[in-house]
Amino acid sequence: xxxxxxxxxxxxxxxQQQEQPELVGFSCLPDQVHRKSVKKGFEFTLMVVGETGxxxxxxxxxxxxxDLYKDRKVQNADERIHKTTEICQNTVEIEEQGIKLRLTxxxxxxxxxxxxxxxxxxAVSDYIDTQYEHYFKDxxxxxxxxxxxxxxxxxxxxxxxxxxxxxxxDILFMKELHCKVNIVPVIxxxxxxxxxxxxxxxxxxxxxxxxxNIKIYQFPDCDxxxxxxxxxxxxxxxxxxPFAVIGSNTVVxxxxxxxxxxxxxxxxxxxxxxxxxxxxxxxxxLIRTHMQDLKDVTRDVHYENFRSKCIxxxxxxxxxxxxxxxxxxxxxxLILEADRKIQEKDQEIQRMQHMLARMQQQxxxxxxxxxxxxx
Numbered sequence: 163x164x165x166x167x168x169x170x171x172x173x174x175x176x177x178q179q180q181e182q183p184e185l186v187g188f189s190c191l192p193d194q195v196h197r198k199s200v201k202k203g204f205e206f207t208l209m210v211v212g213e214t215g216x217x218x219x220x221x222x223x224x225x226x227x228x229d230l231y232k233d234r235k236v237q238n239a240d241e242r243i244h245k246t247t248e249i250c251q252n253t254v255e256i257e258e259q260g261i262k263l264r265l266t267x268x269x270x271x272x273x274x275x276x277x278x279x280x281x282x283x284x285a286v287s288d289y290i291d292t293q294y295e296h297y298f299k300d301x302x303x304x305x306x307x308x309x310x311x312x313x314x315x316x317x318x319x320x321x322x323x324x325x326x327x328x329x330x331x332d333i334l335f336m337k338e339l340h341c342k343v344n345i346v347p348v349i350x351x352x353x354x355x356x357x358x359x360x361x362x363x364x365x366x367x368x369x370x371x372x373x374x375n376i377k378i379y380q381f382p383d384c385d386x387x388x389x390x391x392x393x394x395x396x397x398x399x400x401x402x403x404p405f406a407v408i409g410s411n412t413v414v415x416x417x418x419x420x421x422x423x424x425x426x427x428x429x430x431x432x433x434x435x436x437x438x439x440x441x442x443x444x445x446x447x448l449i450r451t452h453m454q455d456l457k458d459v460t461r462d463v464h465y466e467n468f469r470s471k472c473i474x475x476x477x478x479x480x481x482x483x484x485x486x487x488x489x490x491x492x493x494x495x496l497i498l499e500a501d502r503k504i505q506e507k508d509q510e511i512q513r514m515q516h517m518l519a520r521m522q523q524q525x526x527x528x529x530x531x532x533x534x535x536x537x
Contacts, residue, residue, distance in 0.1 A: 203262035212320025216350035221409035347404035
């Protein structure tokens with residue numbers, strides 16, 4: 163490096179002029195994409211599901227340092243007895259260092275509160291399907307420039323710390339929705355347990371997930387050119403699932419330093435201390451490292467599954483209509499045109515099915531590698 167210096171005409175090495183290769187300019191394309199993305203802003207939809215009293219609202223406020231539940235009314239026990247699952251959607255615009263994020267948080271008050279909870283998951287499933295349907299219609303319409311993406315990119319499922327693992331309702335919910343949304347299991351109120359109890363509960367939950375063939379969100383493998391710090395962080399995130407978290411918006415003083423936490427007779431729990439909970443790991447996963455991957459999996463896997471079913475249904479309906487036309491018309495040109503369109507749709511479905519099969523194989527491969535690493 164001591165013998166190398168630059169000038170306007172090229173590179174000087176050991177006192178000799180070396181011509182610099184002529185650049186076309188496409189190396190600046192990432193800068194163009196970056197400027198366009200920053201100008202447009204980003205969208206992310208987070209769903210939180212779990213029984214009442216597990217701290218869902220507090221955790222969401224802690225994650226994004228926003229009060230998203232200002233006008234929320236807390237119901238008493240009598241009002242929750244016959245309550246069904248509702249869907250509450252809150253959208254807020256967040257800006258950080260010039261980067262804009264349109265955050266939508268979907269809450270599910272009433273989930274698991276009724277006496278009979280066999281069908282409380284259906285409201286959540288219907289909401290996810292409705293958002294896919296709206297996006298499919300907008301995508302198939304004439305004006306596709308300003309489509310608002312309200313598809314659910316991630317579902318934080320809160321697990322009670324008071325039991326001995328997953329409840330039947332937890333297993334039922336995840337089995338019904340794991341093919342529709344990225345599920346990230348979270349052990350709520352981890353400050354109710356000591357470290358050994360947390361580890362035992364984590365192993366129990368992961369064993370139940372594996373035994374019931376539940377496909378939670380799988381972290382992607384790191385590329386070979388990634389730095390070691392990122393690889394180490396990715397390994398720590400994989401090992402931390404399910405995340406044992408605590409949430410608090412109360413500021414306390416610890417060693418003359420103001421932090422968010424909770425005060426107990428035996429000590430202080432700090433929200434942002436990785437030694438006390440997995441809150442920082444969950445926040446990093448959701449926002450700093452894997453937000454885009456959550457959106458990509460939603461688009462390429464879950465939404466494509468829904469889209470494939472819609473196109474198949476449309477083709478079946480189209481075939482039924484053309485079957486009736488064949489019985490009532492002798493216009494063979496129309497019949498040939500209909501057959502051509504059907505063949506094109508069939509080819510498109512086959513391509514989509516091959517693509518989905520490859521993606522499913524990749525996800526299964528990731529799951530096997532994760533299980534092998536955990537073992």
